Amino acid sequence: MINAFMQEAIRKATENVRGGHGGPFGAVVVKDGRVVASGVNSVTLTTDPTAHAEVNAIREACLTLGTFQLSGCEIYTSCEPCPMCLGAIYWARPDRVFYAAKASDAASAGFDDSFIYEELKLAHSERQIPFEQIMGEAGLQPFQEWTQKTDRIRY
Secondary structure: OHHHHHHHHHHHHHHHHHOOOOOOOEEEEEEOOEEEEEEEOOHHHHOOOOOOHHHHHHHHHHHHHOOOOOOOEEEEEEEOOOHHHHHHHHHHOOOEEEEEEOHHHHHHOOOOOHHHHHHHOOOHHHOOOOOOOOOOOHHHHHHHHHHHOOOOOOO
16 A cells, blocks of 8 residues: 555655646555555645645645644655755654665756755854844744743644
8 A cells, every 4th residue: 555655645646746736746646544644745836946746745744634733644755855955844743754766866867855954054144145133132022922821722
């Protein structure tokens, strides 16, 4: 059954390319042996740089299941997730992730995200897009209020 779910992710990625809708990436979210959501890369179609297959599938799965965490779920993705999708996956907390192609395969096709990992090693001021903290003290207020809430939902 695992191979069938991966084949579906790969099929979606391939159809996305053939249809001219976006990049060569597809993903499905499975719970209790059935697909509850799927996604394809729609960055150029939607002009949304966050519209990667895994993120789209996670968003749909959370809406379908009515939760912001995907415990009890597995994600099947046609390619090893990029750093953004990896972050989204960790926040969604599925039980497991299966991938087909490797990040190096994506890089060979022009989708190289290794520079992001290199950027993270640099000081904020040395990055290609410099990061500079301002109003740090004022930025603590939302966190202070959050920690004082008695009805907060932890995630």
